[in-house]
Amino acid sequence: MEYNNIGFRLNGGNNFLGNVTLSWGFYDPAGSGANASGYNDVVVLGGFQNADGWTSSADWTAAAATSPNTTLLTGHYTSGDQWLYLGADNVSGANTSVYQGRVIGASTADEGASVANANGWFNLNASRSVGWHTASIVLGSPNGANTTVSMLIGGHDVLDESLGxxxxxxxxxxxxxxxxxxxxxxxxxxxxxxxxxxxxxVCGGLAFISRRRHVCR
Structure with missing residues (x-):
């Protein structure tokens, strides 16, 4: 499995501290119907560290002893990491009639969102529906831990938090x-x-991380 290491590919091995926009399209096969809890697809824009198996000089490979794959799937992050999730996720407290977002450490909801659990997850003010949708995660101008993170679905702002x-x-x-x-x-x-x-x-090299059963995160 492979991740896209944008620090390595686009910034000489350095992290981006702001002014970054990640956008994509996603197809929801279930909407808010009876099968909604079976749809669990999210995209992550993350700040990873060496302890996560991350390196500034290459994309992660299967040879790494500790991998971002294992880290993300088990939810065990290193102190100081930041994972920005957006999509559909059946986490504890999730409302499967709407989409979910996550900003680790955030606990105050805005833009009509509600707190799903104490791990930085939110139920967003964006109803699930079958079909194609657009999504974006936006980092504002660099301002340390106070850098603004915005999440959008269908062009609508559904969450604004500090990076933390x-x-x-x-x-x-x-x-x-x-x-x-x-x-x-x-x-x-x-x-x-x-x-x-x-x-x-255009991130054509992104790899898909698949799993067949849910793990506690």
Whole structure:
């Protein structure tokens, strides 16, 4: 399995501290119907550390003793990590009629969202429905732990929180196929700051992380 290490690929091995936008399309096969709890697909924009199996000089490979794959799937993160999740996730406290977002350490809901649990998960003000949707995770101007994180679904702002760490972000991952309902992703793009312009990268190399049973996170 492989992650897209945007710090390595786009920033000389350094983390991005702000002015980053990750956008994509996703297909929801279940909506808010009887099979909603079987659809568990999320995208992660994360700030990972060496203890997670992350390196500034390469994408993660299966040879790593400790991997972001294992870290994300078990939910065991290193202090100082930041994982920004957006999608559909059947976590404790999830309302499966709406989509979920996560900002580790955040506990105050806004934009009509509600707190799902104490691990930074929110039930968003965005109803699930069958079909294709657009999603984005946006980091505002660098401001340390107070850097603004915004999440959008269908072009609508559904969550605004502070980043909560000074690590920034350096990686993208997809967690897909957790349950009985299988969705799809398309049109991944990440925009990052460069000295005089904004670079747009289509992330065709993103790998899919599949699992067949839910783990506690």
């Amino acid at each position: 760490t000074t690590l920034g972000v350096n990686g993208i991952g997809i967690l897909s196929g957790w349950g009985s309902q299988y969705g799809a992703f398309d049109n991944f793009a990440v925009s990052v700051p460069e000295p005089r312009t904004l670079s747009l990268l």
